[in-house]
Amino acid sequence: MKRFIILLAALLIAGVNTECFAWGREGHATIAYIAERHLTPKAKENIEKCIDGHSIVYYASWLDNHRAEHKSWGKLSHVCHYDINTLRAIGKPRSYMKSTLKKLKNYRELPDSALKVTIYHFVHSFGDYHCPGHVALYDCTGEKPKKVHTSSYDIYLKTKKTVFDYHKLWDGGIIQQNHPDWGYMDWGHALDSSVPQEYIDSVTAGTWEDWLHDVATRTHKQYNIFEGVPKKDKGAAESELSVVDRQKMNEFGEFAAEQLLIGGLRMAKIINEIFGE
Amino acid sequence: MRRFIIILLAALSIESASAWSRAIHSAIAAIADDNLTEQAKSEISKALGGHTITYYAQWMYDVADSEGYTHTKNWRSVAFNKSKLISGKKIAKHSEDIVNRAQGLEALIAAVKAIEGGNLTEQQLADNIRYIVTIVGDLHCPTHYIFTDMLPQRKAFYYYNDKKYSYVSYWENNAVRGTFSWRTDEYVHQLSRKTPEQVAQITKGSITDWIVGNVPTYRGIYDLLESGSRFDRKTMRLWQNNIYPISTEQVAIAGYRLAAILNGLFDSSVENVKIK
Numbered sequence: 001m002k003r004f005i006i007l008l009a010a011l012l013i014a015g016v017n018t019e020c021f022a023w024g025r026e027g028h029a030t031i032a033y034i035a036e037r038h039l040t041p042k043a044k045e046n047i048e049k050c051i052d053g054h055s056i057v058y059y060a061s062w063l064d065n066h067r068a069e070h071k072s073w074g075k076l077s078h079v080c081h082y083d084i085n086t087l088r089a090i091g092k093p094r095s096y097m098k099s100t101l102k103k104l105k106n107y108r109e110l111p112d113s114a115l116k117v118t119i120y121h122f123v124h125s126f127g128d129y130h131c132p133g134h135v136a137l138y139d140c141t142g143e144k145p146k147k148v149h150t151s152s153y154d155i156y157l158k159t160k161k162t163v164f165d166y167h168k169l170w171d172g173g174i175i176q177q178n179h180p181d182w183g184y185m186d187w188g189h190a191l192d193s194s195v196p197q198e199y200i201d202s203v204t205a206g207t208w209e210d211w212l213h214d215v216a217t218r219t220h221k222q223y224n225i226f227e228g229v230p231k232k233d234k235g236a237a238e239s240e241l242s243v244v245d246r247q248k249m250n251e252f253g254e255f256a257a258e259q260l261l262i263g264g265l266r267m268a269k270i271i272n273e274i275f276g277e
Numbered sequence: 278m279r280r281f282i283i284i285l286l287a288a289l290s291i292e293s294a295s296a297w298s299r300a301i302h303s304a305i306a307a308i309a310d311d312n313l314t315e316q317a318k319s320e321i322s323k324a325l326g327g328h329t330i331t332y333y334a335q336w337m338y339d340v341a342d343s344e345g346y347t348h349t350k351n352w353r354s355v356a357f358n359k360s361k362l363i364s365g366k367k368i369a370k371h372s373e374d375i376v377n378r379a380q381g382l383e384a385l386i387a388a389v390k391a392i393e394g395g396n397l398t399e400q401q402l403a404d405n406i407r408y409i410v411t412i413v414g415d416l417h418c419p420t421h422y423i424f425t426d427m428l429p430q431r432k433a434f435y436y437y438n439d440k441k442y443s444y445v446s447y448w449e450n451n452a453v454r455g456t457f458s459w460r461t462d463e464y465v466h467q468l469s470r471k472t473p474e475q476v477a478q479i480t481k482g483s484i485t486d487w488i489v490g491n492v493p494t495y496r497g498i499y500d501l502l503e504s505g506s507r508f509d510r511k512t513m514r515l516w517q518n519n520i521y522p523i524s525t526e527q528v529a530i531a532g533y534r535l536a537a538i539l540n541g542l543f544d545s546s547v548e549n550v551k552i553k
Binding site: 025026029053054055057058065066068069183184185186 | 456458462470475511514517
């Protein structure tokens with residue numbers, strides 16, 4: 001009987017066919033929305049012309065929704081890889097972002113359909129790469145890079161009294177659990193109503209590779225996500241798992257919120273540079 | 278305990294019993310509100326006691342069990358003999374009960390004519406505005422088109438993770454929300470962005486033209502599901518990718534058309550939308 005009630009309550013809260021991907025729909029939409037708020041009129045007009053008049057927010061989760069439709073999309077890594085010693089982006093995810101940006105810079109030469117897909121990829125993946133759970137650290141001292149840390153393990157989520165996938169906690173779990181009633185416009189209003197220009201200038205200084213380095217550095221060192229929460233293999237006993245309590249959720253929530261804001265501001269800078277001419 | 282279960286079940290059934298979900302009705306009304314002229318908005322606000330049309334987006338459903346309003350349960354759909362509109366007395370005379378109840382277009386026309394005719398009490402004026410708001414939304418929900426040659430298709434179903442779901446209910450609840458979890462103002466941000474040329478195209482013709490013009494698309498939705506299909510998370514996602522571009526567009530179209538009707542009725546500088 002109790003299980004039945006819990007199931008009914010879960011259906012009420014979650015709806016029937018909900019899905020969860022990196023940052024979740026709200027997180028991706030928030031980053032794109034914050035970006036949109038910082039676009040120059042010219043850049044906004046130009047990029048929206050390329051995507052049939054839609055907002056970039058409309059396509060913020062397009063890659064998650066459509067990833068199974070094309071072999072190459074399905075193979076894409078939504079997690080960014082870093083050298084654990086330098087915390088610089090490496091490997092295929094770096095190359096993918098580099099080629100995506102190169103295509104965008106030459107967007108006038110792309111056929112309409114290819115341009116649309118490139119924009120969809122960019123607005124999604126750039127958000128993904130600002131998600132702390134999407135940082136994977138590799139030891140590059142050997143012949144081949146060897147995965148050292150990812151967010152793929154279980155934690156005990158005290159606020160829900162349940163074992164929870166730590167990756168999924170960042171994949172929308174934190175922002176949804178901390179603010180279940182907020183939509184992307186609520187997030188945009190909350191995070192982006194009075195951001196000083198000095199802050200915008202500081203987080204958008206440098207290159208996109210510097211920004212990824214910043215994401216990895218903040219994730220790895222400043223917040224000690226991987227070191228502060230010891231890893232456990234999936235299926236470890238509950239008592240062995242790292243505990244994420246209310247205080248930790250608050251800290252993670254602050255970090256996640258700042259990443260949403262920073263991701264949006266940086267996305268705007270790129271779009272303004274490319275489409276603002 | 279039993280009472281708690283009943284409340285939960287009732288809460289679950291609220292959405293499934295409604296055409297479009299409450300969120301979609303609100304979205305359509307909010308898009309319309311975003312496209313009202315200042316004069317129309319002001320007149321409507323006066324008529325609705327200071328409220329917006331979004332506040333009353335699903336009002337016709339909310340009062341459907343109240344005394345004096347139970348007949349509105351028949352105002353949620355429209356029927357077609359293949360692609361030919363069933364109207365007037367033919368609705369009541371039809372052998373199928375589901376067609377007898379498909380009086381949505383008749384009710385919409387009556388509400389528009391009542392406001393055009395004037396001489397309404399405050400209550401009558403408010404009610405007719407609220408009828409229009411809900412009915413225009415319903416008449417842009419594909420499953421609220423009853424095609425007499427396609428009645429078996431209305432019983433189509435699918436399995437998601439081995440649980441059975443009705444296709445008609447999917448359209449009413451998840452055709453948009455299975456992909457986008459927008460709030461009302463977010464629907465406006467996403468969908469109230471048509472160019473003047475696009476709006477002119479959407480609102481071209483009469484109310485009846487709009488309803489008949491929807492038919493090819495709305496019949497087409499039954500080609501999108503083979504009844505009895507089984508989906509897991511991945512295949513469900515792939516399937517839904519064929520649906521959300523259609524469903525979101527219908528929400529936008531309904532919003533613009535609702536605005537066109539209301540602007541015509543409440544702004545003297547705007548031409549009325551013709552009935553036929």
